[in-house]
Amino acid sequence: MGEAEKSLNFIEHIIEEDLRNGFPKEALRFRFPPEPNGYLHIGHASSMCLNFGLGLRYDAPVNLRFDDTNPAKEEQEYVDAIKRDVAWLGFRWNTERYASDYFPQLYAWAVKLIKEDKAYVDSQSSEEMAKQKGTPTEPGTNSAFRNRTITENLELFEGMKMGEYGEGTHVLRAKIDMASPNMLMRDPIMYRILHRAHHRTNTDWCIYPMYDWTHGESDYIEQVSHSLCTLEFAMHRELYDWFLDQVCVPDQVRPKQREFARRNLSHTVVSKRKLMQLVTLGIVKGWDDPRMPTIAGMRRRGYTPEAIRNFADTIGIAKRENLIDVSLLEFHVREHLNRIAPRVMAVLDPVKVVLTNYPDQKEEWLEAENNPEDEGAGTRQVPFSRELYIERDDFMEEANRKFFRLKLGGEVRLKNGYIIKAESCVKDKEGTIIEIHCTYDPKSRSGSGTEESLRKVKGTLHWVSIKHAIAAEVRLYDRLFTDESPDTHKDRDYLELVNPNSLESITGYLEPSLQSAKVGERFQFQRLGYFCVDQDSTSNKLVFNRTVGLRDTWAKLLDKN
RNA sequence: UGGCCUAUGGUGUAAUUGGUAACACAGCUGGUUUUGGUCCAGUCGUUCAAGGUUCGAGUCCUUGUAGGCCAACCA
Numbered sequence: 001m002g003e004a005e006k007s008l009n010f011i012e013h014i015i016e017e018d019l020r021n022g023f024p025k026e027a028l029r030f031r032f033p034p035e036p037n038g039y040l041h042i043g044h045a046s047s048m049c050l051n052f053g054l055g056l057r058y059d060a061p062v063n064l065r066f067d068d069t070n071p072a073k074e075e076q077e078y079v080d081a082i083k084r085d086v087a088w089l090g091f092r093w094n095t096e097r098y099a100s101d102y103f104p105q106l107y108a109w110a111v112k113l114i115k116e117d118k119a120y121v122d123s124q125s126s127e128e129m130a131k132q133k134g135t136p137t138e139p140g141t142n143s144a145f146r147n148r149t150i151t152e153n154l155e156l157f158e159g160m161k162m163g164e165y166g167e168g169t170h171v172l173r174a175k176i177d178m179a180s181p182n183m184l185m186r187d188p189i190m191y192r193i194l195h196r197a198h199h200r201t202n203t204d205w206c207i208y209p210m211y212d213w214t215h216g217e218s219d220y221i222e223q224v225s226h227s228l229c230t231l232e233f234a235m236h237r238e239l240y241d242w243f244l245d246q247v248c249v250p251d252q253v254r255p256k257q258r259e260f261a262r263r264n265l266s267h268t269v270v271s272k273r274k275l276m277q278l279v280t281l282g283i284v285k286g287w288d289d290p291r292m293p294t295i296a297g298m299r300r301r302g303y304t305p306e307a308i309r310n311f312a313d314t315i316g317i318a319k320r321e322n323l324i325d326v327s328l329l330e331f332h333v334r335e336h337l338n339r340i341a342p343r344v345m346a347v348l349d350p351v352k353v354v355l356t357n358y359p360d361q362k363e364e365w366l367e368a369e370n371n372p373e374d375e376g377a378g379t380r381q382v383p384f385s386r387e388l389y390i391e392r393d394d395f396m397e398e399a400n401r402k403f404f405r406l407k408l409g410g411e412v413r414l415k416n417g418y419i420i421k422a423e424s425c426v427k428d429k430e431g432t433i434i435e436i437h438c439t440y441d442p443k444s445r446s447g448s449g450t451e452e453s454l455r456k457v458k459g460t461l462h463w464v465s466i467k468h469a470i471a472a473e474v475r476l477y478d479r480l481f482t483d484e485s486p487d488t489h490k491d492r493d494y495l496e497l498v499n500p501n502s503l504e505s506i507t508g509y510l511e512p513s514l515q516s517a518k519v520g521e522r523f524q525f526q527r528l529g530y531f532c533v534d535q536d537s538t539s540n541k542l543v544f545n546r547t548v549g550l551r552d553t554w555a556k557l558l559d560k561n
Numbered sequence: 562u563g564g565c566c567u568a569u570g571g572u573g574u575a576a577u578u579g580g581u582a583a584c585a586c587a588g589c590u591g592g593u594u595u596u597g598g599u600c601c602a603g604u605c606g607u608u609c610a611a612g613g614u615u616c617g618a619g620u621c622c623u624u625g626u627a628g629g630c631c632a633a634c635c636a
Contacts, residue, residue: 007574007575007583007584008575009575013578035636067636069635126634133632134632135562136562136564137562138563139563140632167634170634181564181565183564194634208634210634210635210636211635211636215636231629232629232630232631233636234631235564235566237565238565259566314574314584316574316575318567318573318574319566320566321567322574323573325572325573325587327587328572331586334598372598404597405597413595415595453595456595460596460597524598526598527596527597528596529598550597550598552598554597555597556597
């Protein structure tokens, strides 16, 4: 209740208008149609949010349909990965479909077209056909085989199906118009011969239907009401409609194709070819490398399905060119993680602190809040002792009053612990600080309620007790590309714009409660960012991925100087 | 040179279908805070251009300009 009236995107406007014109709401039906030849990425997430979101909004079924008409590229491995990713994002498909399930129906319809003299077998090479195709400004010319008899076409097509001919010897083409200003209407190929095993139909077929012939008819078979695709298919709509005209009968839903602009995310690439190249060239470690914009990569990075969905909802859908700043995605990731991630302390760039007035063997367990944003999150105990680690950049021998951290003679609060004062520091021969000697105020313990504990000190630092800390590998990620739009430069290859420092692997020191952290669990390392346990973790060594840093206004201040 | 599509703040998306340009992010100012996080308040735009229709145009018309897409037996 109280949910603000959400404005409609242009697709929803089209649907609303169809409804007003009498289209029955119960007949609304959508589909998400990936080709199983690669992994799903952030762009697909947008498409899923659109289609499945429409399903939710109108209480309409949404099919997951694999567009598997090219056995040369498609594999079962991708089908499994895609299903996992769709489900992980939280979407529920009505039924799982495959375009290959419709091969018999498609074949029957093709025969019907031949009988109506609307399709013919062409026996030229692809080079000859390309030549006859014309150009966008010049009309094409008819194939010498365009006027074969229906009987001859029927026989040849049957032969193609039976595997009597080699690949490339014949194709079935729709007989439309070689002079059409739309190149796609110049007698498009409907079937080609391919002697390859298909991941589902195996060697049952020697001919495979092309995208245009398959997609619209599949929509029709499934009675999809609104078939949504990206802008580059806009020119295909005329052909989509032509094919539908050949098979549609009254009283059946006639699918409507509408196109939207694909979402472009800054500092990344998203084409399957380029993502594949990043993997094969070893620039990343796999499709699920946390730097990849794939769903699998984002999952491993620690992004949540909610964050990705909120992001997609926020950016919306339209028809114009766009380049969405990754910082918007990161905002949604932080927003969600801020609510759900337990806080812990970890020091990633340690320098040793010795509390000179703290008893040598003493240790205490201090109470720490798990999440100030979540009252139900409870508390935990963290160990405190004489020797601690703090971050190296949380200490300066001298600093101005804008530096709210530790400096000689200055006081600072150790989170959940005591107020300490820096007295001196020890350096090695190179001048690097190796120890900071401090005194602590024994009466200032957090939560003790003493007058001293209530003192206001500017600055609170996170820390870990050295003897209790556990060492872990921490992987710090940065954007994969240094350029916001790496693959749109005419004069520069996107590979030249790869960020050489997109991964830095370091050893961090964690509070001991993290010992039992499980793969996939997400935490906020206080004052640093959100981190999650990577699948590379073993029983004796934890590996963490930095999902995203905290907003850092201090770093911004430093940048200005 | 032909056809199709698009144009609103730095970014993305809206605008009750012709009626005072809104929301989010980013930025900037402050405030709160035992995370320089979170949270709170404030601030930044006359809709690509030029004409036209109208009492009134981001919405309609005309002409430009800019950008994207189209010639795989890929999807």
